[in-house]
Every structure is written in C-alpha cells, then in structure tokens.
Amino acid sequence: MKKYILAAGLALGSVGIIATTTQSCMTIATTVGLSVLKKILIGGVSKGLGIFKDKNSFLGNELINAALPQQLKDINSTLEKLGLSNLVQKEKGYIADAAAFVAPIAEPILINAINDMTSAEAQQIAQGGSGAATAYLKQKTSAQLMAAIAPKVDAKLNEYGIVRSVNLALQGNNLLGGLLGNQNSNSSASLSLSNLAAEQMVNGLFNIVENYEKTNPENPMNILK
Numbered sequence: 656m657k658k659y660i661l662a663a664g665l666a667l668g669s670v671g672i673i674a675t676t677t678q679s680c681m682t683i684a685t686t687v688g689l690s691v692l693k694k695i696l697i698g699g700v701s702k703g704l705g706i707f708k709d710k711n712s713f714l715g716n717e718l719i720n721a722a723l724p725q726q727l728k729d730i731n732s733t734l735e736k737l738g739l740s741n742l743v744q745k746e747k748g749y750i751a752d753a754a755a756f757v758a759p760i761a762e763p764i765l766i767n768a769i770n771d772m773t774s775a776e777a778q779q780i781a782q783g784g785s786g787a788a789t790a791y792l793k794q795k796t797s798a799q800l801m802a803a804i805a806p807k808v809d810a811k812l813n814e815y816g817i818v819r820s821v822n823l824a825l826q827g828n829n830l831l832g833g834l835l836g837n838q839n840s841n842s843s844a845s846l847s848l849s850n851l852a853a854e855q856m857v858n859g860l861f862n863i864v865e866n867y868e869k870t871n872p873e874n875p876m877n878i879l880k
Contacts, residue, residue: 713755730825737824742821750852752811757811757856
C-alpha cells in the first residue's frame with residue numbers, strides 16, 4: 656500500500672514540476688519578447704528620426720512620401736498646374752527642414768512610451784501579428800506627437816514664409832479655401848498647411864518604424880510562437 660501511495664506522490668510531484676517548468680518558460684518567453692520588442696521599436700524610431708535629421712534622406716524616402724496627405728497632394732498639384740513647380744519644391748524643402756527641427760521633440764515622447772510597455776502589452780502585441788508593435792506605439796503616441804510638433808512646424812514654416820507664399824499663389828484663384836475646407840483667413844491656411852505637414856511627418860515616421868519591425872530578423876513573433 657505504501658508503494659502505491661509513494662508512486663502517486665511522485666506522479667503528482669512530476670506534474671507539478673512540469674506545470675512549474677511550463678509556466679517558467681512562458682514567463683521567460685514573455686520577458687524576452689518584451690525586451691526584444693522594445694529593442695526593435697527603439698531601433699525603428701532611431702532609424703526614422705535619423706532620416707528626419709537629414710534633409711536629403713527625408714526628401715528621398717518613399718515611406719515618408721507615401722504619407723503625404725491627400726489635401727497637400729491637391730495643393731501641390733494645383734500649384735504645379737499654375738506653373739509653380741519651383742514653389743512646390745521649396746515647400747517640400749522647408750517641410751524637410753521643419754522635420755529636422757522637431758525630431759528632438761518627438762524622440763522622448765516615443766522612447767518613454769516604449770519604455771513604459773508592460774509584459775501584458777507585449778503578449779497582446781505578440782497575438783496581433785506582423786506590424787502590431789508599431790500599431791501599438793502609434794496608438795499610444797500619435798495624438799501626443801501631433802500636439803507637440805504641429806505648433807513647432809507651423810512656427811518654422813511661417814519663419815520661412817512658405818505658407819504665405821503658397822497662400823498668395825492660390826488666393827487670387829480662390830483655390831486655397833476650397834482645398835483646405837473653405838478656410839479663407841491666413842491664420843487658418845497656415846494652421847491647415849502646417850497640420851498637414853505635421854501629419855505627414857508622424858505617419859511617415861510610423862511607416863519607417865513598421866517597415867523596420869517587419870524586416871527585422873529579431874522579430875519577437877518568432878520567439879513567442
């Protein structure tokens with residue numbers, strides 16, 4: 656009888672060890688996943704802001720160009736049809752300059768959000784598939800980024816005088832108000848153009864981070880499966 660009791664006890668002990676080991680492995684996997692996710696996101700942010708700080712890299716980056724809002728595309732298209740392609744190039748150059756100016760403002764917002772990521776959030780991200788980490792960061796920081804950089808972009812573009820130049824170029828044809836939702840005042844036009852530029856920067860940055868995440872060989876999706 657004692658032998659049967661001992662055998663049963665050993666069996667239960669083995670189940671307990673297996674359960675504990677499995678739980679420990681899951682904990683280790685989650686911890687590693689959290690660490691790697693943070694590393695990848697920080698790497699993506701670093702790459703994106705590095706592009707922001709280099710004017711030529713910003714202007715030539717396809718992921719940033721793909722983030723150009725439709726309204727700003729329409730404005731530039733209209734200017735080009737009016738024979739003002741040179742003004743469009745100046746506008747794009749000044750937006751690139753403004754991007755370099757706001758990069759140090761965006762960085763701590765993004766890094767703080769990444770550092771605040773929890774293990775529970777890492778598990779949710781792991782279930783979200785490719786690009787989920789970037790989607791998490793975007794949801795966490797987009798509004799804060801826009802609030803922080805849009806006023807700085809506006810100040811920089813007005814410092815260069817490009818908003819006034821675009822406004823004057825389109826004003827005589829009564830086109831600017833239509834393109835910007837019938838906003839006729841100079842201040843409204845300035846705010847709208849600057850917001851569109853800031854929107855391009857934010858979305859362009861996340862495009863870069865997402866591409867970095869999806870192409871990174873250390874993608875935690877491979878660890879947490």
